[in-house]
Amino acid sequence: MDFDDLEFLAWGASLAQQLQQHFSYPDFPPYPQIPASEPPLEQAYGQHPIQEELAQAGLTGPPLEAIEAEQHCENEDPEDPEDQDRPQDQESLEEDKPAEDEEPAENEAPGAFQHALKLVENPSHFWTRLQNFYKAKGILQSALPTTPNSLWNFGPHKKINPHKLFLAVLSFGGRNLVSTDKKNWRAIGRDLGLSESHSETFSWHIRRLYSDHLFDFERSFTSNFDMQNDATPDASGTRSSNTTTPNAPSNASPNPAAVQNASFNMNSTPVNMAGAPMQTIQADTPSNRRGKFSKPEARAANPVDPIMSSLISEAMPVPSIYIRCLRGLESPLEEEQAFATHHLVAISDERGDKLKLAEFPSLAEHLVEVVLEKVGLLLYGKPWEVNWDGEPYSGLADNQIDGAYGTKNLLVRIQKRDIIFRNDGLMTARDDTLLRIASEAALTLRNLCTLDGNAHYVSDMEVVWDMLVILMHLPRNTVFDELINYALETVEMVCSWWDYKELGAVTQTLEKFLGSRDKHHCLTALRALVMFSMELPEGKDLGRLPIDKVRWLYQILQVADIDYELGSSTLDFLYQFTLVADNVRLLTEISYPAHEGVDLSVDWLPTLIRLLQVDVTVRTEEVVDQEEQRLPPPTAIPVVPAEVLDRDIEIFQEPERCSRWLRSCFVEDKDCEVTQIALWQAYQACFLIGRPDAGSILPAAEFINTVSKTFATAHAQVVSRETPKFVIQGIRPLEQPRDAEGYPWFSCDWEFPSADPEKPAYCANAYKDPVKLRDHVLHEHLGLPRNPDTGRTEYPQAETPGYKCCWKNCTEHTVPHTNSSLIAGHVARHLPTPRDLSHPPPIEQRKIIKPRVARVYKFETTPVDEKGEPFGIAYKAALILRNILDNLPQEPIYHRDEPHSWSWYVFSTRRDQLVELGILNTSLRGILFDVVNGIETS
Ligand SMILES: [Zn+2]
Ligand SMILES: [Zn+2]
Structure with a gap:
């Protein structure tokens, strides 16, 4: 049940x-x-x-x-x-099922x-x-x-x-x-x-x-x-x-x-x-008719519903612990009360989501009574008593609270009472008991209010507000910190339902805690103020803050990026605060003439702008103007010089011989391909054609297989264009064949006179050392002499033109010339540059003919949530900047006897900085540019 x-x-x-x-x-x-x-x-x-x-x-x-x-x-x-x-x-x-099960689907x-x-x-x-x-x-x-x-x-x-x-x-x-x-x-x-x-x-x-x-x-x-x-x-x-x-x-x-x-x-x-x-079932209850029960006449003088009480105590098998606790709270015996509060704390902590105050109509009232009684006894030696049936605002004794209508002049009443509590922190065992029972009762109420329905329920109870005020005005002594915390936390949960509550009463009580030495007090008070002001139907006017509170807020702002929690709550508060023009006016009033170190232009703005950079993530974006372009691969497969073939390749049996040959002619390159037929023909040309003594070569299938085994990137593929083409993807021919050590061999492409112009003949001597190739060309083909003493090449001037270039495909200097040095200089351009052979062989790369050109942009962006909306300290700081700009006073400000707008006075020197931040910070750009536009139009 x-x-x-x-x-x-x-x-x-x-x-x-x-x-x-x-x-x-x-x-x-x-x-x-x-x-x-x-x-x-x-x-x-x-x-x-x-x-x-x-x-x-x-x-x-x-x-x-x-x-x-x-x-x-x-x-x-x-x-x-x-x-x-x-x-x-x-x-x-009694069931321990999770509360979510109760939520209606x-x-x-x-x-x-x-x-x-x-x-x-x-x-x-x-x-x-x-x-x-x-x-x-x-x-x-x-x-x-x-x-x-x-x-x-x-x-x-x-x-x-x-x-x-x-x-x-x-x-x-x-x-x-x-x-x-x-x-x-x-x-x-x-x-x-x-x-x-x-x-x-x-x-x-x-x-x-x-x-x-x-x-x-x-x-x-x-x-x-x-x-x-x-x-x-x-x-x-x-x-x-x-x-x-x-x-x-x-x-x-x-x-x-x-x-x-x-x-x-x-x-x-x-x-x-x-x-x-x-x-x-529609019945008017505090939980479904907000406001109705907040009016004094609507509030029942007797908070206990007799029918419900009798049902709970007699007719129904309610778990006895609840009855015991309720009766314990009602009891005048302190042991019973202690028993009740002790158990209620545990129950409200574990089952707070199930314990609905609306179903225990007297529970909240009794808890309040217990708190007030114990606190009164502890502080004044005489309890605070709740008068449930007095006429509104009259006939109350000094230590009485009006339970039905709320107590008028409560703060005056609190101040009038004589405190007997020793503020040196020494407590008797009796004090200890009183404090513990009061704390437990207050904590129970606080736990119950975590359930919205309960917070709503107690928000209509004037006596709860009176109790909270009394607790929040407890003397500044560490022994009361806990009770004050419970009160503040209860306020935080309940305040959003206080539509009707007088602003001053709530804000003045809570503002007291801004700057408290207890950080938790500051935090809870800030959060409650934010919640409360968000709920105000008529605006966010939190009332005029005392200047020391403004200065405290400014100081907290200085460390907002270090104490994130307190900073974040402070920014939330300032956001609500700066939504109201009168509050921004307050900031300008204490700004100008500048005093107290809280000048809007000199102090607030730089701080807020600095906070815009909290938590930014640096992100780079690249715009590519030109993709890299490399030299196309050679079209011809190189011919391995006979010397290399004999020394490095022919000594192996197939398929190793084939593999060696492939490595001397090809290199891995995933962007290139070679047709299978060209590869096969080159292989045959090397080992079969014109060589009666060559022995057997690999069959075609095994040959292709060997190609794939030799190069990791190579695989046979059919490229379907107009006519299907069988290729080996992933390799390209080398410009020069390589020996087993990886050094390229350069062949002499000097053209010999040939009978058939369709079939030109070339010298085809090959050299590993470019210097040797040069010597060969200069002496063998150009016929230049050496100095017999030094061995150096000499460049004589000929009587009759006799020097010309015969390099393969060359069209210059095809007519004989008398100047040997001119021709030798030209021929050298066809030859490879000299290379130190003690160095390791070069890694064959295709030449880059167009480098990649890209522009890199750097952004410093405030993080965004899953919807792309910014959040965090920087976002809040940006919103506050916009609020300040929007709500600055309209009348001019005189600076050096010249009239200026307030936005010019406060923002003009920060404009460029805001523009720069807006450019860098894509997620805050919209808000920051709003501010910049606002400065410009003013
Ligand atoms: Zn030659
Ligand atoms: Zn030439």
Whole structure:
């Protein structure tokens, strides 16, 4: 048995009573079986429920045919099998199942919301209805556009599609259900396309937008439905198996016939009854009617609901530990209270997500009472007492708190009391007990508030706020740090629900902690202020900060890149702060004339600009203007000189001989290819043709195989062009053949006179040493003499022209000349450059004929999230810069008797720096250039 069941039973009992009174049926007949072939509901029972609903709500929607068509589909839909298989929503407190199981699945929206979903699924239906709704309410022009497909602004510079938002919330089961947990709004934010980090940041904005502009609209769909639905507990009860016939329609039918037929069996077991959807019960409670209970007159003077108390204590087998704790808190015996708080801390820590304050109506009040009593005893020797039934603001004793209406002049009351607590930190055993019980009670409350529903619940309790104020004003003594932490953390969780709370009271109390020696106090207070200001409907005006707090914020900013956590919270706060022109004016006022070291232009701006570079990642981008181009591979396969062939190759047997030959003629090159036929012919020419003594050569297949084995990059391929071409991919011929050591051999290409001009003849002597080739050409072919003494070549001037170049393919100096030195100089250009043969052989590379040309750009970019949105310290600093520029005072500032704009005065000297940062930082560029444009237009 758990507490949802309890609530359900209480509701069920009162409902059964109502039903019996209303219809006076002694017993409810079962729901009639509707065969599948029966006409749909609207025909069987007269007017369609939606028509009625629309008529009542004064709404006119799309043509009825369209709705009917939709309704047809809906009725013909088979019941969702998952619905029946799903485990019961409610779980026992004793079970340790994870809390997520309790979150409603998307397809489990209660009937009213499913209904509404169908009606507005089509965007045009949605917009028509929304417009009509606003008209019906007498609002001719809504604050936000209602023209179809318009987007709504929310938060800073964000837009959202209201139709999608409405659908997302409806499919979740409506705003109240979504609001039971902050995570739900984040999930909706993600569904709407926000990134993970942004959906977290802006979930409050989304909730606010929805509450202000769509919640009433949602209620226009569901309120009529609920009135009827209250009388038909089984209307959407596809899950209460044994009380519903299988063919029961999945939607409520609001006409009396259906009500009569809805079976409701009080004798069925609670487990079955618990299957009915709890969300359809609309009763005004603090958790679903925000604001209603915050008004003093609405707050019950007696916080304990007598029916619930009696149910818990007597009728129901509630786990005894809870009862024991509740009774313990009520007890005047300190041992009992200590027992209760001790266990409640453990329970709230482990089961905080299940312990709903709304289901223990007196728990929060008792916890507050215990905290106040113990703190009062500890500090003043006399407890703070809670007066639950006093008249508002009158007749309270000095040590009394007004539990129902909130205590007026609480701060004055706190100051008036005489502290007997010794501030030297020495505590008696009794003090220790008091402090421990108070801390445990405060911690329990804090743990419970981690659940949004509980935070919401206590946000309406004035007495909780009074307790928090008292705790936050505890004397500055380390023994109270823990209690203050719990109070601040509770404020952080609750404050976003305080729409009505007076600004001054909250901000002044929290601002006290800015600059506290306890970092946790500063952090929590900052976060609470940010949360609170984000939630303020009327703006972000946090009130006038004292100058020492401004200076503290500035100091924290200096180290924001070192103390990331505190820095980040400070920037969040400053972002909210600088959204309001009055606050920026405050910064200018304490800036000019500059004093106190917090000048906007001299101090704030350089600091914020420096923070723009926090966490940047350096990234380079390359633009290639010209790709590298290499010399094309040689077209001919070199001929191995006979000397190399004899010495390095012929001494081996096949296939090694073939492999050696390949290595002397080819080199690995993955970009090149050689045709198989050319390769095969060269191999044959080397070892077969004109050599009767050559012996056998490899067969073709084995030859190709050997090529692949010799070169790692080589593989046989068929290139299909017009005619298929068989090639070896991955090798290219060398310019010069190589010997076994890898040295190239240079052959003499001097052309001899030939009878057949088609078949020129060449010298073909080959040399490893380029110098020897040169000597050979100069002496053998040009016929230059040597000096007999020195052995050097001499270059005589001939009587008759006798010197000419016969190098292969050369077209210069083909006519004989008398100047031998001229011709020798020319011929040397055909010859390889001399090379030191003691060096290792060169690595054969194709010559680069066009080098690669590229420009490299360097960026320093702020990191972005998965949606490409920047985040972190630098992003926040950029937003603050923009806020400051946007909200500077409009009147001129006189600098050396000249009038200037404030933006000129503050920003002009930083303009170039911002431009430079914007160019480098692609992710902040948009914001930074906004700022630069703002400076220029001012
Ligand atoms: Zn020669
Ligand atoms: Zn030549």
